[in-house]
Amino acid sequence: MEQRELAQSLRRRLNDQAVDVERLAREALEAFESGGRAELVRWLTLELEGYGAVAGGAPLDAILGVKQGDRLVVHVSAYRLHAGQVVGPSALLGPSFQHFFVESLHDVAAASQRVRSASPAPIRLDFGPGIPNYPTALAFPADVFDRILLGFRAVLHLELGNLAT
Numbered sequence: 271m272e273q274r275e276l277a278q279s280l281r282r283r284l285n286d287q288a289v290d291v292e293r294l295a296r297e298a299l300e301a302f303e304s305g306g307r308a309e310l311v312r313w314l315t316l317e318l319e320g321y322g323a324v325a326g327g328a329p330l331d332a333i334l335g336v337k338q339g340d341r342l343v344v345h346v347s348a349y350r351l352h353a354g355q356v357v358g359p360s361a362l363l364g365p366s367f368q369h370f371f372v373e374s375l376h377d378v379a380a381a382s383q384r385v386r387s388a389s390p391a392p393i394r395l396d397f398g399p400g401i402p403n404y405p406t407a408l409a410f411p412a413d414v415f416d417r418i419l420l421g422f423r424a425v426l427h428l429e430l431g432n433l434a435t
Contacts, residue, residue: 349421
């Protein structure tokens, strides 16, 4: 299949929420590799493997291998960075804190499924002690993982559109 046709096919399949987003990301990674789009290959590799190994080590633009202010950085930040409420003593909610979700697409999708089958109450994520200047627990809306996946699909759709032209 020609690169343009492949990109268009992937874009159509992205609209079907039943299609495994991880599989689509792997197929898109191959399309971007053949198209010589190294920055998008790096981005999808991080999405598939998770950002944990590189998180906090450098600014996101350096991690993705793009220029400062590149729209890919803006887009990834938009769907991976979410405000949580600091969980204080006795589970009281404190101030807002921005958290960058580093998990792989597989883990985000699995968490989304677990949360969807549970109650719609806010979810609590524990980070434990030892992370300097970071709260030990944050509370997020129950749909936070769905929003990450939806944002990822939107950015992938956009980037595939650039490949399809």
